[in-house]
Amino acid sequence: MELARRIDRVDWAASGWEELAPNVGRVRLPGLDCTSGLVVGEDAALLIDTGSSLREGARLRADTRALLGPGRRVTHVALTHPHFDHVLGTGAFAGVEVYGAVGIDVVFERGADELRADAVRHGVAPDAAEEAVDVLVGPPHRVCGEWTLDLGGGLTVLLANVGPAHTGHDLAVLVPGGSSGRPEVVFCGDLVEESGEPQAGPDAAPRHWSAALDRLLDLGGEDAVYVPGHGSAVNAGFVREQRATLAARFGVS
16 A cells, blocks of 8 residues: 655645645535545545545545655545535545444445435535445444544544534544644534534434534644634634534533
């Protein structure tokens, strides 16, 4: 398998990505404003979420190859939750190690028709949705509690199963900070949204959402950068405010 190998500087802006911390960046995909993130270590590179179609996945594959440099590619993928706009590009990343919250594989297997229909309802062409769902397989690595990934060069990333909340299978990704002032970065999936109100569909667990946000805040702390599934990066104060809004909306403490 090709490895990410050491990268002294990632030129995020050249590919239209946003730098969040050294060797940590993200892009806001057009249309649904869905976030995809990239964490680069000396030996491996982790992509967080893969977009809404194989075409978006291919775009992310091309972007990440350009960011990582010749002979390097994404080696790991983490899926924050099983909604089409975050997972249907996964088939574009053959040969990578894919991670998701425990049970996400069952959603992919039993909920394929709904994934396809939801994608079409939101503007994905029917044939593109069909193709992406057909090649989507359940992640072989399923996170029950926490899972640590060693990306090399002293960079470890924590995958934390923090659901159920937005869905029954919510995974957060924590990139630890450093003594040099590097901030913690927390990829929140759609547990946090900045460009619109958080969406609670039929697969949501509203009464557990506040606890999931408390867990995010425990993971990242006061000074972390919190990356929503949709919208601009936010701070801990925004997450607390959204927690209060959701608690009032769902009638929980």
